[in-house]
Amino acid sequence: MEEKKSYERYHRQMILKGFGEAGQQKLAGAKVLVIGAGGLGCPALLYLAAAGVGVLGVMDDDVVALHNLHRQPVYQMEDIGKPKAQRVTVFLQQLNPDILVIPYTERLTSAIALEIINGFDIIIDGTDNFSSRYLINDACVLLNKPLVSGAVSQYEGQLSIFNAPRKGEEAVNYRDLFPEPPAAGEVLSCAEAGVLGVLPGIIGTMQAAETIKLIAGIGQPLVNRLYIFNALNNQGYEMIIQKRKGSGSLIPSSAETFRQTDYEWLCDHGANPFDISVERFDECLKSGKARVIDVREYGEEPAAPEFDHEHIPLSQLRTNFKMNGADMVLFFCQSGIRSTQAARWMTDTYGNGKMVYSLQGGILNYKKQHE
Template sequence: MQCDLKTDTSRYARQIILSEVGALGQQRLKDSKVLVVGAGGLGCPVLLYLAGAGVGTLGIVDNDIVDLSNLHRQILYVMADVGELKVSAAKRRVNQLNPDIVVDTFATTLNPDNVLSLLASYDIIVDATDNFDTKYLISDACVAGEKPMVYASISQFEGQVSVFNHYHQATQERGPCFRDLFETPPPPHLTQNCAQAGVLGVIPGLLGCFQANEVLKLILQTGEPLSGKLLSIDCLDNTFHLLSVHKNRNRLPAPTLGASTTPAWRDSDWLSPDNLHDWLESQAPLQLVDVRDSHEHLHASLGGRLIPLKDILDRRQELDTTRRIVFYCKSGVRSKAALLAVRSIHPHAELFSLEGGIERYLTTFPDNATLVAP
C-alpha cells in the first residue's frame, strides 16, 4: 500500500516532520497491520490514535454491545450507539476519523480454536482486554506466532503497561512474555474487572494512550519499547514505577494455549491485618518489606526493609527467604506484584502480601505505625 503523498502530507504533516517518522516512517505505518483485542476502555483510545496516525490496517476483536454504562470511559461511542455491536460502532467511528485505512471486525471472543488464525495476518497484537484468561491466551498465541504483545491492565485509579515477546535485533532473541511476569492466572475470586472494582474513566484512556505509543514506537523502530519493563501508574498520587521483568528460562511452557500449570496464587498469599498484627506482637520470625517509594515510607510505615517495587528483583539478595516475607504497599496492588515477581525466582519461599495494604492496617491498628520487623 503506497502513500498518497498529497493526502498524507496534509493529514500527517505534524508527525512527518519528526525525524523519527518522516516519509519512510509514514509508509511503515501505512503498511502495518495491528490487531486490537477488546474495544472497551483501553481499546477505544488505542484505535483512535492508531487510526489518526495512519496505521494502514486495524483489526478489532470484541463480541460485546455498547451499553450506557460504557460511555463514561469508552470514548469511541455515543448515545446513538447503545445496543449496537462494539465492533460495528468502532469501525464506523474509526473510518469517520480516517477513511483511508482498512478496518477488519471480528464479533467473537478469542478461544484456543480461533486465536492463531485471527492473529496470523497482523504484525502487532494489542491486549485491551479485562480478564486474565484472555490475556494468557493472547500471550501464548503471540509466543507461538512470534508476534509482539502490547499489554495493559487497569483497576480503579491504577494501571500497568508493557510490551511482551518483542524481538530485539541486538540480541536476536525475544524479550519476556506475559507468563514471565505472571506465570499462571490468580484464582477468579482474587481478581475483579472494571464492572466489579470500578474505574475512573480517564484511567483506561491514559493507559490506552501509552499502549498506542508503544505500538507506534514498534512500527517506527524508534525509542525504547517497554520490553522487559512493566510501567505501573497510580493516578491518585501521580506515582510511576518501572519494574524490570526478566525472562524465566526455567519456566515450563503452558501445555495448551491459555492453559494453567501450577497456580501462581494461593488463598494464603493474602495476609490479613489481624494476622500480621499477631505476628508482630508475638515477634514471629518474618521479614517485612515495604515496596512503596522512599517518600511514602518516610511519611508512614510499618517499618521493615524498604525495597521499592521497581527494584525488587535487582535487590533480591536482600530478601531473607529463610523466613516468612510479608510485602506491603499502599493498598495491596504493588505488594501483590512484588510477591509474584519474587515467587518467579523463589518458588518455594513463604511469601505474603498484606491485604488492603498499610491503609487498611493503620485503619484497624492506628497506633502501630512504628512497629518494626527487620
C-alpha cells in the first residue's frame, strides 16, 4: 500500500527517461542540508521535499518578519515572530509525510558547523551574508561535501556547485571564485540594495534542480561553473571557474583551526585590533624600525615598489617566518584580510612582545591614498 502511494506521488518524474525508479530511490536515500530558510532556502526546500529527498535538514536561527513575506511566501501572517526552521518544517511534513525534515534553530557558527554538516550528503547555501558563505564553504571543503551555492542581489542571481567531482577537472570552491570576503561596504546586502521578490524564488528553485541532478546523476550540473541570471533581460551567463593559485591556504588546515576561526570577525573587521591607517603605516616606515612583509601569494598584482619589504605568502608563513630583532612588524596584502590573519597568527605564536600591525585596506588602499 505504502509503495503504491509513493508510486502515485512520484509517478510523473518516475516515468521520465533517464530518471525512473532508480532516480527516485536515489532521492529517497539522500540527505540534504539547506542552510538559510529564507528567499533561496524556502523554494529549494519545497521542491526537494516534494520530489522525495529522504532526509532534509533546515538550518536558520531567524524568526519570520513581515518584510520576509514578499520573497518567502511559504510563511503566513500568523508565522510572524516564530522560528523559520520550525515553521517550514511543519509545512514540509504536511506536504510530504514520507520524508524526514530536521529543523536546526541554532545560529550557524564554526563551533557546531562541522558536526551538523557531516550528517548530510549535499549542502545548499541559501544564507544572506558573507560570513556564513565563507564558513559553509570552508566546512564543505574540509569535509569534502558538495555545496550547491546560490546568491541574489537586486535583479540578478548567481548559482554554482562547489566541491563536486567533474571528469577531467579539479574540484573548485567559493574561494577560487572570491578568495577573500569583501571589506565592509564593498558589496551591498539585499537589505541595503534591495531584491526583486521572485528572483530568489527562481534561483532557489534552480538550486533544488541542481541538487536533484547531482543526486540522480542526470544532466550537466553546474559543477565548477558560475551561472548568472538577470531577471530584467532574461540573459544567462555561464563561466568556468579554475583552481586559483594559493586559494587552499585561505581555508583552515584542520577541523580544530576551523572551529577556532571567527568568521563573523573575519568578514567584519571594523574593530580590527591590528589595523593601521595608511598615514600611520607611512610613519612606521619612516621610523626605520619596522619590518615589512607582503603576505600575498607570488605573482599577485599590483607589486609594491614604493617601500622595501620581504615577501612571505600567507600559505608559507608558518614554515618560512623567522623572528629577528625588529620591534615592529607590518603585514600587508591586497585588501587587508590576509595581513590581519598573519598579524593574528604572529601574536598568537610569539605573544604580545612586539608591535604587530596590518595595513588597513591593503596595498590597494595604500596606492589609492598616494595617487
